[in-house]
Structure formats: structure tokens, C-alpha cells
Amino acid sequence: MIDTHAHLHFPQFDKDREEVIKECEQKLAAVVTVGCNIDDSINAVNLARKHHFIYASAGIHPHDASNYSLDIKDKLREILSDDKVVAVGEAGLDFYRNLSPKEKQEEIFRLQIELSREIGKPIIIHTREASHEMSEFIKKEMEGVKGIIHCFNGDTELLETALKNGFFISYAGPVTYPKNEALRETLKKVPSSRLLVETDSPYLSPQKKRGKRNQPTYVAYTVKTIADYLDLNFTDVDRITTVNAKRIFGLPMTKEESEPKLVYKVRNNLYINLTTKCPCNCVFCFRGKENYVLGYNLKLDREPIAEEYMYRIKNPGIYDEIVFCGYGEPFERFDTLIKVAKWAKKMGAKKIRVNTNGLVYLITGRENVLDEFKAVVDTFNVSLNASNPEEYYKVVRPSFGNGSFESVIKFIIDAKEKGFNVIISAVNIEGFNKEAFKSLARKLDVDYRIREQKIV
Structure with missing residues (x-):
């Protein structure tokens, strides 16, 4: 201290x-x-x-x-x-x-x-x-x-x-x-x-x-x-x-404090930081403004191979949850994500969650990706941040343009149908319609989380 x-x-x-x-x-x-x-x-x-x-x-x-x-x-x-x-x-x-x-x-x-x-x-x-x-x-x-x-x-x-x-x-x-x-x-x-x-x-x-x-x-x-x-x-x-x-x-600063983190612990969860890439430019996002999150430098200067993550995770079973969540979008490195997730589950991970913007179909160009995560990932937490397309494009600003909102909704529905636990999340920015977002969560039959906006 x-x-x-x-x-x-x-x-x-x-x-x-x-x-x-x-x-x-x-x-x-x-x-x-x-x-x-x-x-x-x-x-x-x-x-x-x-x-x-x-x-x-x-x-x-x-x-x-x-x-x-x-x-x-x-x-x-x-x-x-x-x-x-x-x-x-x-x-x-x-x-x-x-x-x-x-x-x-x-x-x-x-x-x-x-x-x-x-x-x-x-x-x-x-x-x-x-x-x-x-x-x-x-x-x-x-x-x-x-x-x-x-x-x-x-x-x-x-x-x-x-x-x-x-x-x-x-x-x-x-x-x-x-x-x-x-x-x-x-x-x-x-x-x-x-x-x-x-x-x-x-x-x-x-x-x-x-x-x-x-x-x-x-x-x-x-x-x-x-x-x-x-x-x-x-x-x-x-x-x-x-x-x-x-x-x-x-x-x-010590080397531990200053060097970019591939994995980082918060409470008793272990977070996996795969990439700095993200196809979205959300109005509230810290990317480009802050490299440090929760006391860790998350701005990677390279994209490590899967084995480097495995080496640092060591024993996934000691954590309450393994969470793929870092500076960028985990699905930008699909092959590394699935390889590390499968290894972690095999090595005893209790729960695995992927925090994503839900644009995996557009990122990968495929719509059958969810089958690869069966019996591996427990939860997808989708950062949706809107209850309708107009609001979505204004707040999230995806690089894929029109059709992005519909693609995310399809991913949510598909994941729910295939038995995954799905959560949609949003940041409570000025003008955000909480009730409409809750109504959408009920319609999709998924849980929701609304976070307070951090001011940056």
C-alpha cells in the first residue's frame, strides 16, 4: 500500500x-x-x-x-x-x-x-x-x-x-x-x-x-x-x-507491475488477456486511453501462443472461474481461445466464461463455431449495450457496420438454444434505456447485467 x-x-x-x-x-x-x-x-x-x-x-x-x-x-x-x-x-x-x-x-x-x-x-x-x-x-x-x-x-x-x-x-x-x-x-x-x-x-x-x-x-x-x-x-x-x-x-515499478499481463487474477477468478484487437469502438471504452485495468497493464505488445497462457495458468482448478476477458475481443484469436479453453477444462477448470461483444460470426466468417465450445465454455457474457439497432450503432460503433446488431442477437439466441448460459450486459451511459434492455433480456430469456459508466 x-x-x-x-x-x-x-x-x-x-x-x-x-x-x-x-x-x-x-x-x-x-x-x-x-x-x-x-x-x-x-x-x-x-x-x-x-x-x-x-x-x-x-x-x-x-x-x-x-x-x-x-x-x-x-x-x-x-x-x-x-x-x-x-x-x-x-x-x-x-x-x-x-x-x-x-x-x-x-x-x-x-x-x-x-x-x-x-x-x-x-x-x-x-x-x-x-x-x-x-x-x-x-x-x-x-x-x-x-x-x-x-x-x-x-x-x-x-x-x-x-x-x-x-x-x-x-x-x-x-x-x-x-x-x-x-x-x-x-x-x-x-x-x-x-x-x-x-x-x-x-x-x-x-x-x-x-x-x-x-x-x-x-x-x-x-x-x-x-x-x-x-x-x-x-x-x-x-x-x-x-x-x-x-x-x-x-x-x-517492479517488472510484475509494469510488464503487460497475459493472465491476471481478480478476487479468485483468473482472467485471460488474448489480444488488443477489437472490431468495436464503444463510446465508453477505455481502449486507447488507459492501459491499466484493476492494477494490471493489459496493453499487449504481441500476441502470445496458447502454450504461454497454459504455462502461466498452471492449475486452472484452483480458481472459481476462468474468464477470457482482456484489452480486446477474445474471438479475434479464435484458435488460441479454443485451444486454451479446452486445455483449461481438461485440467480441471470449474467454470469457463467468455466475455465477448458477440460478433463472432462476423469475425470468423462462420456460424457453426458454438459447437466447438460444447462441454468447454459454460457462459458467454455478451456486451450488447443496447436494446435496438439504432442505439447499438450509436453506442457500440462496430467496424462491420449494418447487420452487426442482428448478428449479435443471432449469436445470443443460438448460444441459448445450444445450452450455454448467456448473459447480456450494458453500461449505464447517459440516455441508456434500462427498462428496454431488461425487456430485451426477458424476450431472449437470458440474464442481464448493467454496470455504471466509468468516466474517462
Whole structure:
């Protein structure tokens, strides 16, 4: 785990800082201790220099903005040039306490945006009672700047604006509070590739430690809450947020974290990533925008042979399900798919599922392919995303053009008739007709799933 936002150099840790740091070193991969003004940032950097796993940020908090003028830029740039400094900030707008005038906050925030763009380090954003103003900053003045919304508070406008502009979203202790259901609900809209966790220690202790001083290792409580809410394992969210932190801060990644994954585990399912090819260009798709999904790099730089997958799967029987689902469409590599699936079933796979766009007849030029999957594949999950042709072509945008929707429907009907379990799925984009989709599922006599749209 990585605590992406703490204040280990603050006086609240003066009495036992080394003890806290020792525990952090044992339990965490890294901690970013965040500066709030010039002197405070220097303290953060000095602490980071003493410990290999501690990094620092340097910036001016909106509360401190009135203490500085634009001539501080050179000094701040000098601090930011240190190798242990991985980000600018925390910087931003705080119209809740208004400890600095609004105009001054905006002036000093704008200065730090310029530095972030200039030096190529991300900016850690503090925003309170200023979500609309921050959204306008992001849209109008932060093009080309990498950013993190620190301690995200759940505001929908800010979330959508930040994600559409490539920012990362960091959740802290408040996501664990029982009354913050609306905040937890926003987790469903954040792509796994943009999710971060933090403590903001010594503040904002998680629910099980409320009333006590917060510290970086308590980030585990936030990870656990997120995992439970998203129906993931603790290790899944740990992996996701650790890899994301390394990506945004430019921290060293292991070979396991950086190399493209042929197979990858989520919960106790094993996913098989066969190809980057796909004949669809869905309006909500991450392809071409994000290579990382659930903490794994899925952008293959080649198309491995079947035996390479078998070697990595090893013992398929230990998993709840083997799922052919990756960066592209599994049926684009029909021969490899069927070879690996047959091998996995023979070696004891409990269940095998293929997540597909359903265009197999058009991809292969054949309509008898389902017979080859009998007694091998249990389930086809067809990403249909529409209840009628007009909607389908608008949302899915298949390269095969007219006739694609009808081909997918035929595949669904055929698979159902041949005894396969069939699920149709859709993403709940704006304007999506849930009831019509459910009605189509009933008509086809198949199960359905509707997922919330991730904002990218």
C-alpha cells in the first residue's frame, strides 16, 4: 500500500515519529509527506531524504496563500527540483474557512499550476467549498497538467471534470464513515486506473480509529472499505492503488507491475488477456486511453501462443472461474481461445466464461463455431449495450457496420438454444434505456447485467 497524502513531518508526530515511521516501513511500500508552505515543504523534503520509502511534495496550501507573492516562484521551483519531491502541492482553493482572500488563493494556485506544467510533476489539489471554481480551473487552465484530487468529497461536477481531464481521485478516511454512502457511491464511477488512497494524517482518522490521531498505516482501513464496496478483495485494491500511485508519482515499478499481463487474477477468478484487437469502438471504452485495468497493464505488445497462457495458468482448478476477458475481443484469436479453453477444462477448470461483444460470426466468417465450445465454455457474457439497432450503432460503433446488431442477437439466441448460459450486459451511459434492455433480456430469456459508466 502507498499512503499518497500524509503529513509525517507535522508536530503531531514529534513525540513518536521514528516509531510511526518504523511501522510504516514494515507495512507500506511508500508514504508521500505533503508540504503546505515554503518552510513546511522544506521540512517534508528533509524528512523524505532520511528514509528511502518516504517522498515529499512541495507547495502552498490555500490557507497560506496570503503569506506569499508571485516572487516565491523561484524558491518553490528550487524545492521542487529535489529528487525526493514527487509532486506540487498541496495547492488549491478553500472557500470554507477563507483564511486567505479568494483572489490571493487563485493567484498562488495559478502559480503552482504553472510550475506543475513546467517541471512535469503532478499537482495535489485541495478543494473545499470550491468545487465549481476548481472545475473551471481544470477545464480552462490545467490542460496538460497531471493532477490528484486529494481527499475527494463526493462532488459530482468535480469528479466528472477531473476524470475527463485525466486526473486521479484519492479517497481518505471519510469514505469509511457510515453516513457517507453518497461518497462511497462515487467509487463506481472512478476507473480502477485512476483510484488512489490516502490518510491525510494526522487528520481524518478512519471510522475504527475516530477520535485518535491518524497515521499512514491506517490507510488499510480505507482500502478495506473500498474493497468491500466494490466487491473486490483487499489485495485487489491494495494492488490497484499501489500501482496507480507509482504511475502518477513516477515511482519505480517492479517488472510484475509494469510488464503487460497475459493472465491476471481478480478476487479468485483468473482472467485471460488474448489480444488488443477489437472490431468495436464503444463510446465508453477505455481502449486507447488507459492501459491499466484493476492494477494490471493489459496493453499487449504481441500476441502470445496458447502454450504461454497454459504455462502461466498452471492449475486452472484452483480458481472459481476462468474468464477470457482482456484489452480486446477474445474471438479475434479464435484458435488460441479454443485451444486454451479446452486445455483449461481438461485440467480441471470449474467454470469457463467468455466475455465477448458477440460478433463472432462476423469475425470468423462462420456460424457453426458454438459447437466447438460444447462441454468447454459454460457462459458467454455478451456486451450488447443496447436494446435496438439504432442505439447499438450509436453506442457500440462496430467496424462491420449494418447487420452487426442482428448478428449479435443471432449469436445470443443460438448460444441459448445450444445450452450455454448467456448473459447480456450494458453500461449505464447517459440516455441508456434500462427498462428496454431488461425487456430485451426477458424476450431472449437470458440474464442481464448493467454496470455504471466509468468516466474517462
